[in-house]
Amino acid sequence: MPSLPDLIPHLAINLICAASVFYLFYFYFIRFVEKRQFIKYLLSSLLVSILLTLMFIPLHKLVNAKFNIFNLKIILPPVAESFILAQCGCLVRGFENWFTHIQLRVELENRNLKNELELLKSQINPHFLFNSLNNIDLLIHTMPDNASDSLITLSDMLRYMIYETKTDVVSLQNEIVYIKNYIDLQQLRFQNPDYIRVSFPDRCEDIRIAPLLLIPFIENAFKYSFNAGIYPVVDIQLQCKNSVLHFYCHNYFQYVESQHDRPGGVGLENVKRRLELLYPGKYKIKISDDKQIFKVELIIQWI
Numbered sequence: 001m002p003s004l005p006d007l008i009p010h011l012a013i014n015l016i017c018a019a020s021v022f023y024l025f026y027f028y029f030i031r032f033v034e035k036r037q038f039i040k041y042l043l044s045s046l047l048v049s050i051l052l053t054l055m056f057i058p059l060h061k062l063v064n065a066k067f068n069i070f071n072l073k074i075i076l077p078p079v080a081e082s083f084i085l086a087q088c089g090c091l092v093r094g095f096e097n098w099f100t101h102i103q104l105r106v107e108l109e110n111r112n113l114k115n116e117l118e119l120l121k122s123q124i125n126p127h128f129l130f131n132s133l134n135n136i137d138l139l140i141h142t143m144p145d146n147a148s149d150s151l152i153t154l155s156d157m158l159r160y161m162i163y164e165t166k167t168d169v170v171s172l173q174n175e176i177v178y179i180k181n182y183i184d185l186q187q188l189r190f191q192n193p194d195y196i197r198v199s200f201p202d203r204c205e206d207i208r209i210a211p212l213l214l215i216p217f218i219e220n221a222f223k224y225s226f227n228a229g230i231y232p233v234v235d236i237q238l239q240c241k242n243s244v245l246h247f248y249c250h251n252y253f254q255y256v257e258s259q260h261d262r263p264g265g266v267g268l269e270n271v272k273r274r275l276e277l278l279y280p281g282k283y284k285i286k287i288s289d290d291k292q293i294f295k296v297e298l299i300i301q302w303i
Contacts, residue, residue, distance in 0.1 A: 024048060026089035030097075041090075049083040108277045129154075135188040150188065153181045165211035172207040172245070176200050176238065179218060183236070186222050195225075197232035204240045207302065210278050214238075214247055216271050217296045221251035224294065228252040243302040250295040268296075275300075 032041035132154055139147035160178050164170060183198060190196065221234050230252060239246040268287070275283050279300055286297040 021049065021086050021089065024086070024089070026093045030090050030093045045083055045086045049086060104277060104280070111273075111277065132185045132188070135185070139188070150185060153184055157181045157185075161212070168210065169208040170211045172204040172209045172240065175209055175211065175214065176204065178212075179215060179236075182215065182218065192231070194231040195227070196234045197236070199237040199239075201238060201240050207240055207243075207245065209245070209300075210274065213271065213274065213278075214298075216268060217247070217249045217298075220268060221249050221294070221296075224253040225251045226254040228254075228292065245298075245300040245302075247298040247300075248296070250293055252292060253294055255291040 032044060132150070136147050136150045136154070139150060157178060160174070164174065180198070180200070183196060187193075187196060218236060221236070225233050227233055234251045235249070237246075237248040272285060275285065275298075282301045284299045286295075288295045
């Protein structure tokens with residue numbers, strides 16, 4: 001019977017082989033299961049188990065010259081063990097992914113419940129609402145037709161916010177209509193048409209997006225916009241190509257040292273958190289501030 005010191009090298013080789021199989025399937029081959037490519041997964045399991053066994057078996061020969069590497073009774077058990085360890089690696093990773101998914105889903109549901117009242121409070125921004133009503137009041141005496149159109153626009157916005165944003169996703173086309181209405185009401189504040197520049201796609205029916213996801217960036221741009229003598233002061237662009245949404249928004253602002261009166265803040269942090277929950281691994285956001293221009297660039301990938 002071999003002594004314990006003689007068995008230690010063999011145990012070390014077996015442990016290295018077992019760890020290799022486990023983590024190969026934990027990190028890499030799990031993707032076949034996630035993509036539901038089960039035939040590829042089974043073939044990969046068998047092939048990798050055989051190859052790794054054939055790679056590590058000769059190491060036993062180096063440790064013990066009497067070790068017979070051509071004996072099927074010696075080769076087949078390690079192949080079976082490797083196959084079982086491969087399934088364990090995928091199983092552990094699968095449970096971790098499942099648990100993470102459940103956590104994210106619970107967090108999203110809890111956040112949605114908590115945000116429901118907050119959303120009702122924040123959807124109708126009093127400052128924006130009062131400014132719009134004041135601007136419309138002035139139009140009533142000077143351009144009554146425009147005042148009527150503005151009231152209809154405001155009514156459409158309120159209806160969309162209250163009734164159409166209760167679902168998880170909405171049509172991007174409807175979201176664009178809402179954003180355009182918001183910009184039209186903001187335009188009442190400015191006499192110069194060059195103050196604002198917008199560019200939206202003509203049609204985006206096939207794309208659906210989380211409701212009111214982009215509007216905080218636009219509200220932020222108008223809230224802190226400052227006429228630096230360079231036009232446009234507010235520039236908003238949206239593109240949809242190959243299942244990818246590109247959103248760009250920048251505005252000139254007056255730099256102040258105080259962090260309480262500068263672009264950004266809690267509103268944009270909430271949007272970034274929503275992006276993490278709704279589009280994990282499928283979005284990129286870049287926010288820059290050079291003390292004169294505040295820029296937001298957002299890319300969301302659907303596929």
